[in-house]
Amino acid sequence: MCFFLHWRVTHPNKEAVWLWVMSITCEIWFGFSWILDQIPKLSPVNRSTDLDVLHEKFHIVTLENPTGRSDLPGCDLFVSTADPDKEPPLVTANTILSILAVDYPVEKLACYVSDDGGALLTFEAMAEAASFADLWVPFCRKHNIEPRNPDSYFASNVDPTKNKSRLDFVKDRRRVKREYDEFKVRINGLPDSIRRRSDAFNAREEMKKMKQFKESGADPSKPIKVIKATWMADGTHWPGTWASSSSEHAKGDHSGILQVFSCVLYLRINLIINLHLHFMCMGVCAQMYILYILI
């Protein structure tokens, strides 16, 4: 590179000096930055971990801790998804399953799924994944499955019985495979089932309104307006984005939803809290801040 640059500098183009100066400057600069880029690559850093030492340090059996409970810090795992159409829920569910099956003290882990689209499809897919995890995660622990993502595990070309010596492995694997296939079919059927359910609930609402309408004795030629809502399985409106967009339920306009799947107790308590109340408080808060600034 030095020889080339030397030759370029010593052989100027007399007819177009400005062009020559520009290209020389660029070449020297790119040469310099190329060197800056290459130098660190000469000695890449290799890290290695010693999991035995970690285990030895953080799982000490003492008098206060006779069962050797883990002293490791907690870890929160975040998964972000935005659009169930572009990012299929099955892929997201697989990610969740691989996270739930991570080899780490269970009570220290928490998995958070952020659904920016606020879609009922993702929500129900997560609920399905949580129930399939009841089977998948202990299966992974029992037979040391790797990778712990069911899709890539069942799709891998490696002999599944490699390094497996437990006699019930083949039977277990066949059952889990079957369950996984059924899980996949359930996930694939979710969009349809949500649509059918919503249609049924909407039709019921329409009937109700019609009845009210007739009883009130209003003009029958007027059309009845029924909002096309998206319904959850328990017969309530989904607080997130609706299939047919309406105010408060459009894309990029919905309230916050937070649901904790309590997998341990096999209880899934709906704790969806609508934020409308919170929003009503907003005016009050704003006034308070203005006062604060004035003082």
Added chain:
Amino acid sequence: MLKPPSPDPLMGSANTNIIDFSDVDTRLPMLVYVSREKRPGYDHNKKAGAMNALVRASAVLSNGPFILNLDCDHYIYNCKAVKEGMCFMMDKGGEDICYIQFPQRFEGIDPSDRYANHNTVFFDGNMRALDGLQGPFYVGTGCMFRRFALYGFDPPTGDWKMTKAKKKFFKKKKKSKKRSAEEDSETTMELNTKRSSEFDYYLDVDLLPKRFGNSVELAKSIPVAELHGRPLADHLSIKYGREPGLLTHPRDPLEASTVAEAVSVISCWCVSSPTRPRLNKIIYIRHLNKTI
């Protein structure tokens, strides 16, 4: 009230499931579905905003001192990855590490990798090279953060006045070394643990609401996350450690009020309040995880 996973293994029984889990731990970690509030007129900041909401909600719900973020089309290939990350974080000097990044590997690429989708040069060349120069940059996913660092606080090393000037955290990974026998023989160990407000002036509990909004739970969780994220103070040379056995206690059950608090911190109002402070440390970086 929701009960967190029990601290001791819970063995399955032979009959209840279609598979015999009689000697396997059947507990599952906590799984939370979050969809933050979105309103016209409030900038939702795409993925950074979503991460922000998650950081806030998780601070109230579980407050794990470490955060691993993944995209929905990623998965953990090595089930021991979280433990390996902890090896670095919990090592001597680990309190200075802001984040640990796992390289991305791709599936479904043509065998000859004609379009260089594996990004071998980037992940195995550049990133490992930069590791020696104070650490590589964040590629947007597959990264284990220290929660405390994400809040914008300085690492505990040195005098806080000095570190205040330093605005950036640097990733320093150190190889986990086996403790030598002579270290173990030291029986009289004086635990040199410092309180968090001693090294960072901003960690004063009275000042936290100014930076993090009016959620008391969130402000309270910050020093806790800091303390829990420290390495074990089982040796004299570890200045900023925590006492061993601190985290062996079981987690408190989740109460409905806690969940309500978590919902309120993911609302638009909380995220874009004028007095709300710079929690928005995450900048959205487009990363190359889409394969052709």
